[in-house]
Amino acid sequence: MRVEMDAMTMAAVEFAEKNQRRFVEELKELLRIPSVSTDPERAGDVRRAAEFVAAELKRIGMQHVRLVETITSERPGGHPLVVADWLEAEGAPTVLCYGHYDVQPAEPLDEWKSPPFEPTERDGNIYARGAVDDKGQMWMHVKALESLFAAGGGKLPVNVRVVVEGEEEVGGEGIAAYVREHGEELKADVALVSDTEMFAADLPTLCVGLRGMIYTEIEARGARTDLHSGMYGGAAPNPFVALAQVIVQLKDAEGKILIPGFYDKVATPTDAELKAWKALPFDEEHYRETEVGSVSLTGEAGYSVLERTWARPTLDVHGMPGGFTGAGAKTVIPAKAVAKVSMRLVPDMTPAESFAQYKAYVERLCPKGIVLEVRMIHSGDPIVVSTDNEYVRAATDAMHTVFGKETVFVRGGGSIPIVGDFVRELKIPTVMMGFGLPDDNLHAPNEKFHLANFYRGIESIVRFLSGVGA
């Protein structure tokens, strides 16, 4: 069995190598579909991306390929899940492969060197919105499965379920409900998620913790209608000034969040974890210069950058719509303005409790003449996953073969809400094996995916799936 499996793995790896260019061209086709899930006008494109993925899953040999609608009366804009399985590897474990086909908005468009939805290869990278997050990484799963099907004469070495969602960038409510209500259709022994990054180029990485989040809006309303600042300046409340007064009371100049009780449930990483982080090849000055590019870094005093971005809660303002934002001058006191504010949460905080603390606090801060409304846009749980199981060993073995190096265990600062649902609802471990790079410009202009990592990712997944089935 072992010999036969090794031969099949080798054949799959060879198949993947021979078909690299075709895999890239297919990915480009998918990247051309502007499946921006937060934009209601893109709903048709989002569906088109789902259909594209479903058609390919069917073509390579997956079974029961279907779109599962997530639209409900409360969520008229829900985007479909792509669900499929292949369960004929009797006695073998079942791997649930997860990815998402939706992408972030591409704005600001004028900062892209090539158009976000016209994938372009430069210097061994493919540039496009979604290249690494997550279309490119999800496509690694599909292409690893195709390679294994090809090598196995239409059979896989493990049982596989696939679920690909279209709402990861907008909170993933649709898949969360599906996991809660139809968990049996995703029944598996382990989940494989490739939506994270490597700690450094050539350094195989497993992500074992993720921050959660709450994404909110604070709307400040003053006058009934927009007013002329000459005529009313000095008497009418200004919603932007009011929001500034609220924001500075949310986080102090040293990065400490001022919401009462906010830090109460924050768990400190284990000594072993903190020690391992210290051993990682991390140069703060290099990080500041090459990744952030600001004159200095910010954040809570007394914590390293890795602690601040992996194990500490944070608060950011993403945009402040309202008033006049065009070129030139308009002397308006706007009737209302909004601050888009999110907080990253860490174990053992919960979105519900953190939002309640935040909302109550903001409402108490309400400046004179202003009416505030605090809204939750979406949320995700923070999680830490176990590293002590055979699936993590299969993943580290696979990557050791491909990269020739030991895997490092890191956490991610971002949220992948579904991982929490897998842990909570399906009660299965998750292997977060991602192949992005720190400079891949996730959620930013000029997002890219390093093609060498796309190929190594496919090979790693081929070997991981074979390893789990062995």
Place this chain on the structure above:
Amino acid sequence: MRVEMDAMTMAAVEFAEKNQRRFVEELKELLRIPSVSTDPERAGDVRRAAEFVAAELKRIGMQHVRLVETITSERPGGHPLVVADWLEAEGAPTVLCYGHYDVQPAEPLDEWKSPPFEPTERDGNIYARGAVDDKGQMWMHVKALESLFAAGGGKLPVNVRVVVEGEEEVGGEGIAAYVREHGEELKADVALVSDTEMFAADLPTLCVGLRGMIYTEIEARGARTDLHSGMYGGAAPNPFVALAQVIVQLKDAEGKILIPGFYDKVATPTDAELKAWKALPFDEEHYRETEVGSVSLTGEAGYSVLERTWARPTLDVHGMPGGFTGAGAKTVIPAKAVAKVSMRLVPDMTPAESFAQYKAYVERLCPKGIVLEVRMIHSGDPIVVSTDNEYVRAATDAMHTVFGKETVFVRGGGSIPIVGDFVRELKIPTVMMGFGLPDDNLHAPNEKFHLANFYRGIESIVRFLSGVGA
């Protein structure tokens, strides 16, 4: 002479009354031109509005009607002045009629009950962007002149110069340069400006003071590119948080401006002026409820609303472009964000000194990890005009005849920068006789002009011009 003049005045008033509907229909044609001076894409429309005004001035009998270009290499977006004169009233004084044909942007469009550039009559008002500010009021001048030409057989009772600018809403640099460099072409004894409002319906009003302003942008730059708040939150500086930290240090929660030295040159109104303001029919609670519509008013403690809006400097934030302002969620830490901040200035402050104080102070406030840039967008001087001259008496006499009431003297909170230039460069008094109403929604959605005031304004101007010439 006096009898002949009275007969001619009566004939002009009759002509204006008989032609009211035509005057309104012509005004609608002008209002349909979206001459938004701050929008580079509207440059063609702005020019079309200038040509419309010039053609009408020519048709009614004005001489030397011409467009004066204001474009220079530093100001490639300059809009033309419309200049004309009629100087055959030998021995009579010369009145310089000023107005502007440009308008504010119409945004937010979804709050207009009828489209901003499709003038619509409702309840005795005409609704459109520019209806009262200033196309409707400028058109009163043109129609008063037409009525006097008609009554006088092609002659006017006074010498008249007309200058109509297209950059009032963007700082008026073009006309300021023209006044400085070609003042002799505007040589007059008095300027007539109708770009202000009446203190209350039916209460004839002259404006005798205006606040100045500086309109600025503060740009805050943090990271080199937009970053994912999950990955970098806790390490990367947030430009919106930084701007909030700056804004709260510009103005305290009680409305006091915190810029060092800012109040040093503020002149207190005379006791007589303060006493007259107290006698005006002003109900603060009614003003809050009907004009502002906020839960309470704001502003410096210890000053009345009229003092705060007429005689005290103020600071407002008009918009904060940058980051993600669309619907839904985008977890971006934007590389940069901007705050559009303006300050209203009162006598004896100067824009140059106030801006220097502000810029130096803001630069000192620069938050960690952030680079700030402070830019002046435009400015205007504060002014107080004399009330003790024959032209003010001609204006109060004219309005007494039309309204049957004594004129009140008020100040305006807004800026009409050109009035300062007339005082400084041409050394002539200005009569600010405006016919807007407090609820005309200047610079806001659903701007309107009360048609009864349009007609009374024309008659008042006919009588004023006759009175100056008598």
